[in-house]
Amino acid sequence: MNLFRLVADLMHLASILILLLKMQKTRSVAGISFKTQALYATVFLTRYTDLVTTYVSLYNTVMKMFFIASSLYIIFLMKIKFKATNDPRLDTFQVQYVVGGAALLALIVNYTFTFQEVRRKKLLIGDCYENDGAS
Incomplete structure (x- = not known):
């Protein structure tokens, strides 16, 4: 296993656990962008579609x-x-620009013009926009 991937996965895992613990402890979601969380869920659900067709390892699957x-x-x-603790008026993240920009670039920048390749590029480009700290 790649050491850098392991460290990155563990850091990502820790950040999710910290967020969940914070939400449970304060019993509030104030300050957390729903739009960003919805983008994360969309990215994970579409990126990991191979979960049902391809087995790599137990670690990868888990x-x-x-x-x-x-x-x-x-x-x-x-x-x-x-x-009750979520105020959508404070969630000013402009998700339409991220999704639209990623979709447009996915159509332009790809090796082959297949659904899987365009979807993959859109996710990669969307991740770059999503992780820019705007949320």
């Missing part, structure tokens, strides 16, 4: 399942359990 489940759980907490 991490993918955790990322999907945790992102959906965060959305559940934001929209159902702690809905």
Whole structure:
């Protein structure tokens, strides 16, 4: 296994656990962008479509399942359990520009013009926009 991937996965895992612990401890989702969390869930659900068709390793499968489940759980907490503490007026993240820009670039920058390749490029480009600290 690649050491850098392991460290990155563990840091990502830690950040999700810290976010979940913060939400549970404060019983609030104030200051957390729902739009960003929805983008994360979308990225994980579409990026990991190979989960049902390709087995790489137990580690890979468990991490993918955790990322999907945790992102959906965060959305559940934001929209159902702690809905009263979420103020959508403060969520000014312009998601349409991220999705639109990623979709446009995915059509322009790809090796082959297949659905899987365009989808993959859109996700990679979308990740770059999404992780720019705007949320």
